[in-house]
Amino acid sequence: MTDVVTPPVRTPSSPGSRTGGRRKVLGRHPIGSLFALPYMVFVALIFAYPLVFACYIAFHDYFFTAPGVEMERPFVGLANFIDVLTDPQVLESFRNTAVFLVINVPLTAVAALVLASALNAGIRWAAAFRVAFYVPYLTASVSLVGVWMLLFSSGGLVNSVLGPLAPEPSWLVNSALAMPSIALYVTWKQLGFYILLYLAALQNIPAELHESAATDGASALQRFRHVTIPGVRNATTLVLILAIITGANLFTEPYLLTNGGGPDGASLTPVLLIYQKGIQQQNPDTAAAMGMILVIIVGLLSLTANRLTREK
Amino acid sequence: MKFTKTAALLGATTLMLASCSGGGEESGGDGGGAATGTGPIEIWLSNNEAEIAWGEAVVEAWNAENPDAQVTAQEIPAGSSSEEAITAAITAGTAPCLVYNIATAAVSGWVQQGGLVDLNTFEDGASYITERGGESTTAYQSEGSYYQLPWKSNPVMVMYNKDLFEQAGLDPENPEMSTHADFLDGARQIVDSGVESAIWPSPTNEFYQPWFDFYPLYLAETGGTQLVEDGAATFDSDAGTAVADFWSTIYTEGLAPQEAATDDAMVAGTTAMQLAGPWAIAAYDGNIDVGFMPVPTSGGSEEVVTFADSKNISMFTACENQATAWEFLKFSTSVDSDGQLLEATGQMPMRTDLAGTFPDYFEANPMYAAFADQTERVADVPSIPNSVEAWQVFRESYSSAVIFGNTTVDEFLSGAAQEINGLVG
Numbered sequence: 001m002t003d004v005v006t007p008p009v010r011t012p013s014s015p016g017s018r019t020g021g022r023r024k025v026l027g028r029h030p031i032g033s034l035f036a037l038p039y040m041v042f043v044a045l046i047f048a049y050p051l052v053f054a055c056y057i058a059f060h061d062y063f064f065t066a067p068g069v070e071m072e073r074p075f076v077g078l079a080n081f082i083d084v085l086t087d088p089q090v091l092e093s094f095r096n097t098a099v100f101l102v103i104n105v106p107l108t109a110v111a112a113l114v115l116a117s118a119l120n121a122g123i124r125w126a127a128a129f130r131v132a133f134y135v136p137y138l139t140a141s142v143s144l145v146g147v148w149m150l151l152f153s154s155g156g157l158v159n160s161v162l163g164p165l166a167p168e169p170s171w172l173v174n175s176a177l178a179m180p181s182i183a184l185y186v187t188w189k190q191l192g193f194y195i196l197l198y199l200a201a202l203q204n205i206p207a208e209l210h211e212s213a214a215t216d217g218a219s220a221l222q223r224f225r226h227v228t229i230p231g232v233r234n235a236t237t238l239v240l241i242l243a244i245i246t247g248a249n250l251f252t253e254p255y256l257l258t259n260g261g262g263p264d265g266a267s268l269t270p271v272l273l274i275y276q277k278g279i280q281q282q283n284p285d286t287a288a289a290m291g292m293i294l295v296i297i298v299g300l301l302s303l304t305a306n307r308l309t310r311e312k
Numbered sequence: 313m314k315f316t317k318t319a320a321l322l323g324a325t326t327l328m329l330a331s332c333s334g335g336g337e338e339s340g341g342d343g344g345g346a347a348t349g350t351g352p353i354e355i356w357l358s359n360n361e362a363e364i365a366w367g368e369a370v371v372e373a374w375n376a377e378n379p380d381a382q383v384t385a386q387e388i389p390a391g392s393s394s395e396e397a398i399t400a401a402i403t404a405g406t407a408p409c410l411v412y413n414i415a416t417a418a419v420s421g422w423v424q425q426g427g428l429v430d431l432n433t434f435e436d437g438a439s440y441i442t443e444r445g446g447e448s449t450t451a452y453q454s455e456g457s458y459y460q461l462p463w464k465s466n467p468v469m470v471m472y473n474k475d476l477f478e479q480a481g482l483d484p485e486n487p488e489m490s491t492h493a494d495f496l497d498g499a500r501q502i503v504d505s506g507v508e509s510a511i512w513p514s515p516t517n518e519f520y521q522p523w524f525d526f527y528p529l530y531l532a533e534t535g536g537t538q539l540v541e542d543g544a545a546t547f548d549s550d551a552g553t554a555v556a557d558f559w560s561t562i563y564t565e566g567l568a569p570q571e572a573a574t575d576d577a578m579v580a581g582t583t584a585m586q587l588a589g590p591w592a593i594a595a596y597d598g599n600i601d602v603g604f605m606p607v608p609t610s611g612g613s614e615e616v617v618t619f620a621d622s623k624n625i626s627m628f629t630a631c632e633n634q635a636t637a638w639e640f641l642k643f644s645t646s647v648d649s650d651g652q653l654l655e656a657t658g659q660m661p662m663r664t665d666l667a668g669t670f671p672d673y674f675e676a677n678p679m680y681a682a683f684a685d686q687t688e689r690v691a692d693v694p695s696i697p698n699s700v701e702a703w704q705v706f707r708e709s710y711s712s713a714v715i716f717g718n719t720t721v722d723e724f725l726s727g728a729a730q731e732i733n734g735l736v737g
Contacts, residue, residue: 066629067405069426089708149574155508173515173571175716259516259572264716265708279396280519281701282421 058288080289090290093261093268094297096179097248100269101301103183105243108194109236111187116198117228130199134192141189145256148185172258175266182253182267190246194239201235202228233309240305248298251275270294347433349633350381353640356388356398358413358623362594366656367412370644381636388413395700402427402628409631410641414460414624416452416692417520417699422626424697428459429627434638444645446664451538452624454695460624461641462662464653466589467686468528468619470511470608474601476584480505484603491612492558499567502584510567512583515715519703523619523693524587526710528607529555531691532616538694540702540736548729554610556721560714570715578602589621590658590683597679604682620690622662654680660687698735705731 026033058080060073084090115133119126136144151157154170167174171181205227213223229236254260254267255275261268270290278287357367364387371385388411389397395418401407402425422428431437438458441449445462452462474484480502482489489495499510513525527539533551540546562568568583577583578592579599586592587607596602606616625645631637643649647669650661654673658680660666667674667684674681696702706728713724 063424064399064403065425066402066407066427068629071426146574153571153574154569169570173716175718259514260518262515262517262711263570264712264718265517276704279399281698281704282399282425283701 054288054291057284058292060285062285062288064282064284076285080285081293083286084290084293089265089268090270090273092265093270093273096261096265096267097250097269099179100183100186100250101244101247103180104187104247105240107183107187108190108243109239112191112194112239113198113229113232113236115191116195116202117224119195120199120202130192130195133195136189137192139189141252142256144185144189145253148257152181169263173263175263178258178263178267182250182257185257186247186250186253190243194243197235197239198232201232205231237306237309240309241302244301244305245298248294248301346629346632346634347429348635349631350636351633352382352384353409353631353633353637354384354386355410355412355640356408357385358394359387360591360657362657363412363653363659366653367644369652369656370649374640374643378636381633381639383640398422398427399425402630405630407628407630409633409637410625410627412463412623412625412644414463414626415520416460416622416624416695417703419454419460419626420695420697420699423454423459427628427630429629429631429634431458431461431627431638437638440642444664445662449662451692452622452695460626461645462622463624463645464657464659465620465622465662465687465690465692466591466659467683467690468524468587468589468607468621469683469686470585470605471578471588471592471596472585472603472605473578473581473583474603476502476505476507476581477603480507480584484601487603487605489605490608490614492554492608492610494612495608496558496561496565496567499562499585500565503567507584508582509569509577510583511562511585511587512568512573512577513587514572515563515568515570515711516572517707517711519700519707522703522707522710523621525559526555526706526714527693528587528619529558529609531618532607532609532613534617536617536689536691538691539706540694540696540732543696543733543737545729545732545736548725552725553721556710556714556725558608558610560717560721563715564717590660590680593658593679602679604679606686615689617689617691618686620662620687620692622690622692623659660684662687696736702732702735705735 059075059077061076061079062073063071065071119129123129149156149172152171153159154166154173156170159166159170167177171177209227209231210223213227218226249271250269251271254269254272258267261272271294274287274290274294277283277290355367355371357364364385367385371383375382386408388394389401394411394413395415398407398411398414398418399422402422407427419428431441434440441458441461449458449462452458452460454460470489472484472487477484477487480498482498482501487498489498502510514521530539530547530552531537533555534546534549537546537551546552563570573580573582575582576595578586578596581600593602606614607618609616625641627634627637627641645661647663650663651670651673653659653661654670658677660680660683663669666687667681674684693699693703709719709724709728709731713719713721719727
């Protein structure tokens with residue numbers, strides 16, 4: 001009698017098996033990973049590599065040289081970070097950004113939600129309004145900045161309308177008003193995009209919820225507070241995080257609108273300083289350290305926004 | 313949880329990389345036999361239309377005579393400034409052989425990067441430069457060597473609208489504004505006559521803006537003392553105070569706006585004066601009747617030193633055929649080529665006895681003669697380490713005190729001098 005040896009059945013998902021390990025890495029359909037590969041390479045080259053390289057630069061005394069030129073780039077520990085954090089100009093740029101975020105982020109979220117709700121309620125000319133709100137977002141910053149400079153310069157249209165009520169010095173050269181002016185500009189420019197996010201979220205709220213609340217006698221304001229706001233909670237989280245990230249990366253507007261962060265540094269931003277230090281002044285090490293600090297701060301703010309708006 | 317994992321992974325990678333000290337060195341050299349290499353070369357020209365036309369004509373003339381060493385010219389790649397495009401090209405190893413738009417302030421950084429060829433290494437390098445430009449060219453040396461050939465200058469003078477001067481009751485042919493006090497009186501008269509501003513230098517924060525307000529007047533006041541000499545800032549002095557007070561008065565009394573112009577203020581008639589070089593003549597020609605006068609000093613003088621605003625030529629270590637590049641450099645800065653440059657652009661080649669070398673041109677173009685005369689008395693920015701950073705520090709302190717009045721002139725002068733000493737020392 002011959003013994004029949006039945007080989008153990010190896011299920012593809014058995015832990016520790018080679019197939020299981022491969023599946024863990026490539027997923028259930030490896031062909032899908034193949035399609036994702038070009039994007040993964042793109043992310044690795046364009047985002048991950050520069051990020052890691054920036055971390056390396058931030059911890060070294062680094063200077064860009066021509067190929068073939070030998071130069072010592074010693075490890076300096078936290079020296080670049082200390083330089084950055086003790087530089088009054090850097091601290092001023094973070095303060096300016098805080099002013100910007102305090103104005104821009106809540107204003108963006110509130111205005112976008114209110115306008116999106118109005119557009120979603122089926123007001124007349126809704127399509128025209130949607131386009132009108134979205135056009136500034138699509139238009140190049142440089143051209144819009146030109147228009148704002150003409151509007152808000154001392155001899156501009158806004159001051160002509162305000163007459164004796166116009167601020168002196170004028171908006172963009174006034175230390176107290178420069179950053180709020182930029183915050184208003186950016187809010188206006190970006191609003192169309194955030195309205196679009198809220199519109200998508202609003203359309204996911206079942207109409208029955210509004211109907212039953214109305215049947216129970218809830219007013220429009222109560223429905224907005226108890227149905228609409230909780231219904232778009234996830235969109236609000238996204239809007240807040242995107243607004244924080246965009247605001248923290250502010251560059252074009254102060255560069256063009258207030259001519260490099262003026263007046264007297266009142267609209268200087270961290271990214272503008274990174275550009276000055278890293279590109280113009282050839283100090284990539286301090287610029288990289290500043291960039292890392294900015295990434296950490298933005299990460300913490302985004303995490304806070306996420307926690308505050310997350311469903312309990 | 314996911315965030316924590318990602319952060320931990322990123323942190324570990326960072327620390328791993330950070331713990332590797334040194335590194336970054338690469339092997340190789342400047343191309344081995346590049347210094348004696350001959351063959352085709354590439355050059356970059358500025359984005360100025362007239363200069364491009366000149367450059368193309370010179371290249372065409374060279375190429376006709378040198379079939380084995382053809383030159384290809386193109387504009388400096390787009391960027392927010394030429395300096396940034398050149399810095400990036402040096403780092404990437406894609407710089408051309410020659411660039412015809414070098415600002416002196418950027419040279420020290422590029423030398424440190426190892427991006428520029430020391431022109432003294434050519435047998436006739438130093439002698440050619442000094443014979444063409446005179447002994448004053450030594451001011452353009454970095455670390456005792458020529459890393460740039462002083463090519464052309466645009467002496468900064470006061471350019472004014474004669475019609476607006478007449479309207480204000482000033483004599484357009486002889487405004488008599490050579491002293492600070494007279495200049496301020498004239499400026500007040502202009503604003504009182506209804507012109508929006510008497511003079512309109514850009515009040516913006518870029519590091520190079522002092523070259524068109526404070527620095528020309530400081531050079532005039534001191535007879536040519538550069539911002540930094542012998543490793544120390546020079547402007548915390550009576551001369552610096554006089555010039556800073558002058559500009560402070562201009563802004564305090566509203567004789568110049570604190571915001572940037574949204575158009576060409578001279579052409580638009582919103583200002584009566586501008587500090588500019590000869591390149592501006594073409595822009596105003598036909599639009600307004602312009603006059604020129606030297607920048608003012610506290611005591612008043614007709615023969616003052618002013619800012620050269622030079623643009624020079626450098627050779628880059630990425631160049632594989634440096635011998636050809638050097639020959640072309642000499643060809644493009646010869647008397648003939650310089651004459652063509654003057655004709656095409658109105659910019660002043662930096663060579664000895666400019667007016668005597670091109671008498672026909674200045675006779676035919678009398679508006680440019682004043683600038684040719686001024687080229688005998690110019691000074692440039694100093695060749696110092698951290699040059700751009702030093703000028704940025706200067707500009708920010710100046711803006712705070714002089715343009716916006718948030719600090720005092722004394723605080724600006726002493727604070728900026730102290731900070732700049734730390735950068736260049």
